[in-house]
Amino acid sequence: MTSALMPTYARAAQSFARGExxxxxxxxxxxxxxxxxxxxxxxxxxxxxxxxxxxxxxxGRLWHCSNLFEVPEQEAVAARLVAASFADVVFFGxxxxxxxxxxxxxxxxxxxxxxxxxxxRILAFEGSFHGRTxxxxxxxxxxxxxxxxxxxxxxxxxxxxxxxxxxAARIGPETAAILVEPIQGDGGIxxxxxxxxxxLRDLADRHGILxxxxxxxxxxxxxxxxxxxxxxxxxxxxxALAKGLGGGFPVGACLATARAAAGMTAGSHxxxxxxxxxxxxxxxxxxxxxxxxxxxxxVERRGARLAAGLDELVARHGAVFEARRGTGLMQGxxxxxxxxxxxxxxxxxxxxxxPAQDNVIRLLPPLIVGPAEIDAALAMLDxxxxxx
Ligand SMILES: *Cc1c(COP(=O)(O)O)cnc(C)c1O
Numbered sequence: 001m002t003s004a005l006m007p008t009y010a011r012a013a014q015s016f017a018r019g020e021x022x023x024x025x026x027x028x029x030x031x032x033x034x035x036x037x038x039x040x041x042x043x044x045x046x047x048x049x050x051x052x053x054x055x056x057x058x059x060g061r062l063w064h065c066s067n068l069f070e071v072p073e074q075e076a077v078a079a080r081l082v083a084a085s086f087a088d089v090v091f092f093g094x095x096x097x098x099x100x101x102x103x104x105x106x107x108x109x110x111x112x113x114x115x116x117x118x119x120x121r122i123l124a125f126e127g128s129f130h131g132r133t134x135x136x137x138x139x140x141x142x143x144x145x146x147x148x149x150x151x152x153x154x155x156x157x158x159x160x161x162x163x164x165x166x167x168a169a170r171i172g173p174e175t176a177a178i179l180v181e182p183i184q185g186d187g188g189i190x191x192x193x194x195x196x197x198x199x200l201r202d203l204a205d206r207h208g209i210l211x212x213x214x215x216x217x218x219x220x221x222x223x224x225x226x227x228x229x230x231x232x233x234x235x236x237x238x239x240a241l242a243k244g245l246g247g248g249f250p251v252g253a254c255l256a257t258a259r260a261a262a263g264m265t266a267g268s269h270x271x272x273x274x275x276x277x278x279x280x281x282x283x284x285x286x287x288x289x290x291x292x293x294x295x296x297x298x299v300e301r302r303g304a305r306l307a308a309g310l311d312e313l314v315a316r317h318g319a320v321f322e323a324r325r326g327t328g329l330m331q332g333x334x335x336x337x338x339x340x341x342x343x344x345x346x347x348x349x350x351x352x353x354x355p356a357q358d359n360v361i362r363l364l365p366p367l368i369v370g371p372a373e374i375d376a377a378l379a380m381l382d383x384x385x386x387x388x
Contacts, residue, residue, distance in 0.1 A: 014347065019046025022369045024352060032347070033377050035365045036354040040185070040217045040330070043244035043286060045366035050285050051247050058281035065277060067270065073284070074275040080287045084226050086235045087255035091264070092275035095252045096216035096242035097131025100179070102254035102269060103212045103238045104135055107177035108155075109263030110210060119176040119209070125161040127357065129186035130179065130214055139179055162192045164199040171203060177210035177238070178203070182228035185217035188358030189325050189332025197234040204237070210260050212238035216252070217330070220244030221290040221367050224300035224328035231327065244367075247286045251279035290367065299367050302374060303328035306363065309378040317385035325360075329367055332360040333381075342384065351380040 016024045016032075022045050024032045037043070044051055058073075065071055078090035091102050104122060111119035122139060130136040137145050138153035146152050157175075159166040161184060171178075178200050184190040204211040213236040218228035222244060225231040229239065237260040242252035252274075256264075289295060310324040310331055320342075322334040335342050339359045346353055346361070354362040365377070 012344070012347065021045040021047075022366050022373050030350075032350050032352050033365075033373060033380065034352045035363045035369075035377055036352045037364050037366045038248060039354050039362075040222060040243045040364040041246070042248045043220055043222075043367050044247050044289060045368045046248075048247065048289075048368070050289060051249075051282050054281045054285035055249065055278060058278055062277050064273070066272070067275065071275055071277070071280070073277055073280040077275075077280050077283045077287065080284065080291070081241075081253060081255055084287065084291055085239065085255055086229070086257065087239065088258040089256055089261050089264075091254045091269060092279075093242075093252040093254070093271050094250045094273050094276070094279070095131070096214075096240065097133045097136045097252075098271065098274070099216060099240035099242050099252035099254045100130045100136045100139065100214060101133055103177075103179065103214075103240050103256075104139065105269055106238060106254065106256060106261055106264055107179075107210050107212060109268060110260055111176050111263075113263035113265075118174055121155045121157060121172070121174045121176060123167060123170055123175055123178045124156055124158050125180055125184075126158050127161050127184050127187035127190060128158075128179075128181055128214070129184070161187070161190060162196055164196060164203075167200060168203055171207050171209070175207065175209050177212050179212045179214060181214045181216075181218065182232055182234075183218050183223070183327065183330060185330070185362070186356055188334070188356045188360035189330060189362060190358070191325055191327065197229075197232045201234045201236075210237040212236055212240070214240045216240050216242045220286065221296055221299050222328055222330045222364070224296060224303050226291060226296060228327075244290075245286060246279055246282050249279050249282040251276075251283050295367070299329055302365075302367075302369055302371065303331070305371055306331055306365070306374050306378075309374065310363070310381075313378065313381055313385065316382070320385040326363075329363075329365055329369070331363040332356060333363070334358065334360050345384045345387070346380060349380040349384045351377050351384070 017027045024034045124139045128140045130139045141158040219241045238256045314321045
């Protein structure tokens with residue numbers, strides 16, 4: 001079939017007409033359990049009444065108003081994020097890549113405006129993913145994603161993820177910040193060794209540089225805590241959010257301490273759509289829902305149920321699945337055989353999952369997923385593994 005879209009995606013021959021909670025329904029009425037959730041985006045599942053109400057209510061009032069004016073709805077969401085985290089200030093963009101771009105610019109500007117313009121390089125990690133802009137591609141340094149786009153943006157150094165000595169050795173007089181995913185998502189749900197993030201915090205403190213967490217995938221309840229940094233007990237200076245924050249509506253945010261963000265003065269950064277009122281209405285409803293102790297405790301319980309079931313699957317189908325890794329409702333299964341084949345086979349059994357690097361399939365259900373739905377997904381995985 002010819003398409004008017006640029007063929008940048010290897011799309012599955014499958015489309016959906018609507019969604020209900022953790023379920024996607026295709027045009028023929030077939031139901032699929034959605035354990036990809038738009039790649040960790042639909043935090044409250046599909047068509048959540050609270051989000052639908054928030055969005056439609058705002059849609060009848062005002063959609064967009066430029067950042068030439070005060071936007072109280074932005075102030076309100078920023079205040080919620082600040083109250084829920086280490087941060088003092090927030091910049092809103094529209095995507096994960098933009099949230100990271102803000103973090104990168106903030107780090108360079110932090111040092112430049114304090115009389116240290118020579119500190120402009122960012123230390124990042126092999127296997128990471130930070131987005132598809134020229135800057136964030138250079139940060140991740142994945143050769144496959146950089147191919148054919150000319151010389152990468154300069155100023156990024158990558159070292160092996162999980163190797164503290166390698167990170168220590170790579171920090172120099174030009175280093176401005178460390179940019180790291182607390183758990184690598186696209187890289188294959190790679191959890192760093194215990195103490196690693198604290199080690200990076202210590203390195204940042206010792207060298208007077210910023211520690212920046214890309215929590216675009218791990219943030220907003222995914223790990224059973226509001227943010228993965230809270231689970232790790234390591235507080236960054238800067239944090240990028242997107243994905244779950246809008247529950248499916250495009251929004252990104254860069255959070256920072258006032259000290260880290262000191263260089264971000266008027267005129268230093270901007271976004272036409274950033275902090276759009278529709279996005280803010282949904283983000284406020286997401287934060288109100290996810291940000292309660294009860295909700296997060298439930299995510300933790302559901303995550304433990306999923307993890308235990310996956311561990312059983314790995315034990316039963318050792319020839320198909322090599323290992324489980326992850327935390328909360330951010331789980332990965334490393335496949336021994338053909339991972340794309342497994343993703344397709346699972347879909348045939350009625351389960352949607354997301355592929356990742358390192359031969360891993362990601363299980364990222366909406367945070368509202370119920371225990372019966374987790375059990376149903378595990379049964380589908382069991383059948384798909386048993387049928388080869
Ligand atoms: C998805 C993702 C991004 C990029 O987000 P976009 O909205 O696609 O730009 C960046 N970092 C991490 C960790 C992600 O998971």
